[in-house]
Amino acid sequence: MLRELSAVFMAVYVVLMVIMVSRIYEGQDAYEDYRDFLKSPFVIVFHLIALAFALLHSITWFQAVPRAIRIRRGEEFVPPQALIGTHILAWFGISVVIIGIFLI
Amino acid sequence: MTTAATMPETIMIDVARYHPEHDEEPQYERFEVPYRSDWVVLDALNHIKDQDDGSLTYRWSCRMGVCGSCGMMVNGVPVLTCAAFLRDYLPGPVRVEPLAGFPVERDLVVDLKDFIGKLSAVKPWIIREEETPLSEGEYKQSPGQLADFKQFSMCINCMLCYSACPVYQHEEEFVGPAALALAQRYNADSRDEGNAERYPLIWSDDGIWDCTFVGECSEVCPKHVDPAGAIQSAKLESTVGWYTSFLPLGRKRD
Ligand code: SF4
Ligand code: FES
Numbered sequence: 001m002l003r004e005l006s007a008v009f010m011a012v013y014v015v016l017m018v019i020m021v022s023r024i025y026e027g028q029d030a031y032e033d034y035r036d037f038l039k040s041p042f043v044i045v046f047h048l049i050a051l052a053f054a055l056l057h058s059i060t061w062f063q064a065v066p067r068a069i070r071i072r073r074g075e076e077f078v079p080p081q082a083l084i085g086t087h088i089l090a091w092f093g094i095s096v097v098i099i100g101i102f103l104i
Numbered sequence: 105m106t107t108a109a110t111m112p113e114t115i116m117i118d119v120a121r122y123h124p125e126h127d128e129e130p131q132y133e134r135f136e137v138p139y140r141s142d143w144v145v146l147d148a149l150n151h152i153k154d155q156d157d158g159s160l161t162y163r164w165s166c167r168m169g170v171c172g173s174c175g176m177m178v179n180g181v182p183v184l185t186c187a188a189f190l191r192d193y194l195p196g197p198v199r200v201e202p203l204a205g206f207p208v209e210r211d212l213v214v215d216l217k218d219f220i221g222k223l224s225a226v227k228p229w230i231i232r233e234e235e236t237p238l239s240e241g242e243y244k245q246s247p248g249q250l251a252d253f254k255q256f257s258m259c260i261n262c263m264l265c266y267s268a269c270p271v272y273q274h275e276e277e278f279v280g281p282a283a284l285a286l287a288q289r290y291n292a293d294s295r296d297e298g299n300a301e302r303y304p305l306i307w308s309d310d311g312i313w314d315c316t317f318v319g320e321c322s323e324v325c326p327k328h329v330d331p332a333g334a335i336q337s338a339k340l341e342s343t344v345g346w347y348t349s350f351l352p353l354g355r356k357r358d
Contacts, residue, residue, distance in 0.1 A: 004318065064317065067333030068340050075248045
């Protein structure tokens with residue numbers, strides 16, 4: 001249930017993001033105004049909740065991986081934990097690279 | 105934990121009754137039945153039919169979780185009533201209704217037509233491009249190849265998964281969990297060559313892509329078929345198939 005609800009927060013987050021892009025397009029003043037709006041406590045709280053839901057969504061997503069991907073070696077299936085672990089590691093790795101690109 | 109001293113002597117069962125001849129909609133009727141810790145909901149229904157009202161109508165057969173005919177909603181959850189112990193519903197009352205999402209024929213009996221039609225629509229049999237003559241022996245299969253689909257072959261057609269599925273409750277067209285898991289059972293069978301014949305239906309908008317992976321079907325499945333998992337595997341196959349159809353040697357799109 002919570003997982004389904006997370007979609008609502010993701011959708012609102014994306015809308016805020018799209019508005020930001022259009023403000024940047026409109027020019028510096030519009031963008032500065034929008035940044036002030038983003039700094040308001042209400043919006044910050046929203047982003048914290050959205051972040052929590054994003055994490056919940058991602059983690060439950062990876063937990064679901066073994067049900068979609070069944071890899072058989074001989075007569076045994078690759079254990080679910082191994083599949084989940086590999087995906088979470090890859091997620092972590094890619095996140096580090098992306099954050100790295102933005103920081104450099 | 106109910107100890108012998110606190111064990112109730114009777115338990116109330118609220119049964120949904122519907123007689124198409126004179127009822128506009130289902131009504132509830134309350135029955136008091138003896139409480140036994142080893143009784144299941146089906147035993148209570150049998151007691152009512154024996155002692156109180158012989159006209160109570162419901163399906164059952166094996167009484168051991170094999171035939172799949174005794175599925176009903178008990179306190180709002182689809183279960184096999186032969187596997188649902190009264191002791192898990194203490195102190196009662198226990199509400200027994202026909203499986204959700206299906207037209208009711210009478211009392212607790214639902215119409216199976218839609219479900220049976222969907223089962224056969226996925227072509228649940230081994231399809232060969234060319235049959236090998238019997239004289240050449242059986243189609244061989246390794247234990248590993250059997251493992252690929254065994255779980256999906258355990259379905260007993262009890263329809264609990266359809267009653268639990270919020271998508272099916274809203275869209276009757278949805279092929280649904282058990283039928284899609286059955287399609288996957290044959291698609292994953294090394295002896296079968298009929299995947300391409302099943303794809304048009306199971307890859308359609310009424311097939312796997314209607315599923316939003318709520319996962320309730322797998323929660324209620326008494327045979328651990330994991331229809332939700334089967335559908336996600338099929339989605340993966342469908343996605344890979346779609347992308348590779350753009351490659352020069354890939355499967356052509358339909
Ligand atoms: S998949 Fe499970 S719940 Fe659905 S019909 Fe088969 S056995 Fe019943
Ligand atoms: S009576 Fe056969 S499954 Fe319950």
